[in-house]
Amino acid sequence: xxxxxxxxxxxxxxRGQNVTFRCDPISEHNRLYWYRQTLGQGPxxxxxxxxxxxxxxxxxxxxxxxxxxxKGSFSTLEIQRTEQGDSAMYLCxxxxxxxxxxxxxxxxxxxxxxx
Amino acid sequence: xxxxxxxxxxxxxxxxxPLTVKCTYSVSGNPYxxxxxxxxxxxxxxxxxxxxxxxxxxxxxxxxxEFNKSQTSFHLKKPSALVSDSALYFCAVRDTPNSGGxxxxxxGTGTKLQVIP
Numbered sequence: 358x359x360x361x362x363x364x365x366x367x368x369x370x371x372r373g374q375n376v377t378f379r380c381d382p383i384s385e386h387n388r389l390y391w392y393r394q395t396l397g398q399g400p401x402x403x404x405x406x407x408x409x410x411x412x413x414x415x416x417x418x419x420x421x422x423x424x425x426x427x428k429g430s431f432s433t434l435e436i437q438r439t440e441q442g443d444s445a446m447y448l449c450x451x452x453x454x455x456x457x458x459x460x461x462x463x464x465x466x467x468x469x470x471x472x
Numbered sequence: 473x474x475x476x477x478x479x480x481x482x483x484x485x486x487x488x489x490p491l492t493v494k495c496t497y498s499v500s501g502n503p504y505x506x507x508x509x510x511x512x513x514x515x516x517x518x519x520x521x522x523x524x525x526x527x528x529x530x531x532x533x534x535x536x537x538e539f540n541k542s543q544t545s546f547h548l549k550k551p552s553a554l555v556s557d558s559a560l561y562f563c564a565v566r567d568t569p570n571s572g573g574x575x576x577x578x579x580g581t582g583t584k585l586q587v588i589p
Binding site: 361363397398399400401402405413448450458459460461462463464465466468 | 506508513514515516517518521523562564566576577578579580581582
């Protein structure tokens with residue numbers, strides 16, 4: 358399968374625990390994005406990478422959130438000391454930076470529930 | 473700042489009838505517009521995009537969208553709806569890329585399409 362994959366698909370955790378999500382982009386894509394989606398809302402931008410460099414972070418990305426893309430391939434998103442408000446779908450997308458033609462392709466998402 | 477609005481939370485249409493899902497946008501430069509579809513507990517699937525050129529854009533699954541610059545709209549259309557088209561549809565906009573070739577995408581709040589058999 359050559360699409361974007363995410364792991365795990367579902368995560369249930371207790372408040373205060375740390376969680377880590379993984380995203381594997383389409384292999385030739387050099388840009389990778391993380392979004393958060395809550396019920397009834399569209400995806401909200403969290404951060405993006407070009408190759409291994411994290412170039413932009415949203416104000417939504419508090420100090421408890423950290424993302425990495427160490428070798429410019431897969432990426433991880435870690436949430437420390439989870440709170441109930443972190444419950445959401447976390448979406449990863451990737452794209453090939455070809456200027457105006459750029460299109461983001463999304464993975465299936467990781468649904469997080471914080472109890 | 474860029475923004476996109478989907479004025480209808482839900483659209484109901486009978487199977488076989490034409491459907492329209494509305495989207496309006498606001499950008500400071502040239503708009504780059506996208507439609508995505510989301511099925512329950514799934515990620516977003518790309519349907520179509522407008523970058524430049526012909527105002528009528530054709531995409532996947534028989535969908536098309538019409539770019540109207542004067543009305544700042546990019547409505548999604550399909551001539552004959554299928555029950556399997558029932559899903560959540562998102563419009564998205566990107567402004568003219570910056571010098572680094574990047575500009576983030578802003579999504580609407582989504583419109584639930586219900587196709588009634």
